[in-house]
Amino acid sequence: MSVGATGPERKLIDTCVHCGFCLPACPTYQLSSNEAESPRGRIDLMRRYLDGAIGLDADFVAHIDSCLGCMACVKACPSGVDYETLIVEAKSMIHASFQRPSRQRLVRKVIFAIMPYPARMRPLARLGSLSKRLGVERIAKGRASGGVAATLASALALLPRVANSAVPARNRLYSASAPRRGVVGLLTGCVSSVLFGSTEQAAIDVLCAEGFDVLVPGGQGCCGALAEHAGEAPLARRLAGALVARLGREQVDAWITTSAGCGSTLKSYDRLLPGNPASREFSERVRDIHEFLYQQGLRADYKPLGMRVAYHPACHLANAQGIVDEPLALLRAIPGCEVVLPGQSGTCCGSAGIYNLVEPATAQVLGKAKASSIAELHADVVATGNPGCLLQIARYSDPGLASAHPVELLARSLRASTA
Ligand code: SF4
Ligand code: SF4
Incomplete structure (x- = not known):
């Protein structure tokens, strides 16, 4: 079934056997010790809602809303509960049928009027980075008490001081x-194409060095992920449909x-656009760059970098x-590159799509914890x-700590001198 107003499917809910193995993996349960903030508790809320025992109220x-969608519970669940589909369906149902307070509605409206559209976001990101350098962020933070102003202050805090918006030619x-x-196509997305042009360039450099022609089509737009993860199913469907058509x-x-x-x-467009052979065929060809390079095998000449990478x-x-x-494996293929993982490496950093904009308190706790476990690694x-994680971790880390997508380190290693 497609995601929409109908809510979570009963048969998916019934696959949960209440064992609780997922609880220790769930960041929101870890922070609150509240069953309703756990995967099992949220599934039970969905069940009680479908049974008519509770309504679609603010508590539900x-x-x-407080679920990060991090899917740590999916990995921990021995029964194979498809929590991803359940939470997407629950969030979509809320979007379709629940009247949020006007402040929340406005915040979401502003976010989704800007973020999925690179042409709108690019000038605002440049302006935001400039105002950050001028110290406006501190003033905004001091004055923002909630609603759109607080969201803008959070967005400003996440922006890099210099928006890296130069992108490879389309x-x-x-x-x-x-x-x-072979030949591959590069998906440019929305936030990535505005703030991480250097990642795109690195991906092209590495793929070309590995023997692939790289097509970068223009006019791609957002894939719908941000909207889907936030429950905005109609927008996600529109964006996904446009991308497949393009x-x-x-x-x-x-x-x-x-x-x-x-x-x-x-990879899951079937969930958004069920029964659409073109979207299924498109989805089947999607590969994350790590997955693709690993499957194909590295053949290029990667030179020593001599660095410790968290x-x-x-x-x-x-x-x-x-x-x-x-x-x-890709990072360890760079000679001289020592790779280390932070403690609790499987715990979400609090970025989670637009989560750090709409649930800033939890996102801050998780962001600080992640940054401090990374700092311990020196x-x-x-x-x-993931672009959101790069922004979130940089926000809470020492400004002296560099951050990069792994493919940027591979590209740097390709360019490095052996002298
Ligand atoms: S997706 Fe993450 S935050 Fe949500 S219930 Fe699962 S583990 Fe908890
Ligand atoms: S989601 Fe999985 S791990 Fe969690 S209680 Fe249900 S069956 Fe157990």
Whole structure:
């Protein structure tokens, strides 16, 4: 079934046997010790709602809203409960049928009027980075007491001081610089294409050096992941449908994404656009860049970097897509690169799509904890395969700690001198 107003499916709910094995893995349960803030508790709320024992009230909504969607519970569950579909359906039902307070509605309206649209976000990101350098962030933080002002203050705090918005040229085929192994397409997304042009460039450089032609089509737009994870199903469907219509006919062997959050939705378009053969065929070709490079095998000449890298496994990579070993193997393929993992490495950093904008208190606790476990490693750089995690970790880390997508380190190693 597609996500929408109907709510969580009973048969999915009934696969939960209440064993509680998921509880220790759940960050919101760990923080609150409240059963209703656990996966089992949230599934039980959904069950009670379907049974008519409770209504779609503010209490139910708060417990569903507070779920990060980190999917640590999915990994921990021995019964294979499809919690991802359940939470997406519950959040979509809330979006369709619950009247949020006007402040929350406005905040979400502003977020989704800007973030999925690179042409709107780019000038605002530049302005935001400039105002951050001028110290406006501190003033905004001091004055913001809630609603849109507080969200803008949180967004400003997340922005890098210099918005890295120069992106590789679109509508272009970048040619392989090694014996040709195939052709891939690069998915550019929304937030990534505004703030992480250097990641896109690194992906192109590495893929070309590995023998792949890289097609970067223009006019791609957002894949719908941000909207889907926040329950905004109609918008997610529109964006996903537009992306499939724009790219579906391109002749590439694989579509590559550098964003873990996008990858998990791009691979599940059947959930958003059921019964659409074009979207299924598109989804089947999507690969996260770590997954693709690992599957193909590295052949290029990676030169020593000599650095200690703290790797943070993004939840939507490790938990939602099961891509755990691949990023570590790629980083360890760089000569001289020592890879270390922080304690509690599987715990969410609090980014979680728009979570750090709409649930800032929990996001802050998790962000600080993640930053401090990374700081203990005394690394030269923190690496993670999701743009939201990069922003969140940088926000709570010492400004002297560099951060990068793993593919940027591979590209740096390619460029490094052997002298
Ligand atoms: S997705 Fe994450 S926050 Fe939500 S219930 Fe599962 S473990 Fe807890
Ligand atoms: S581990 Fe799985 S089956 Fe057990 S309570 Fe959690 S979701 Fe339910």
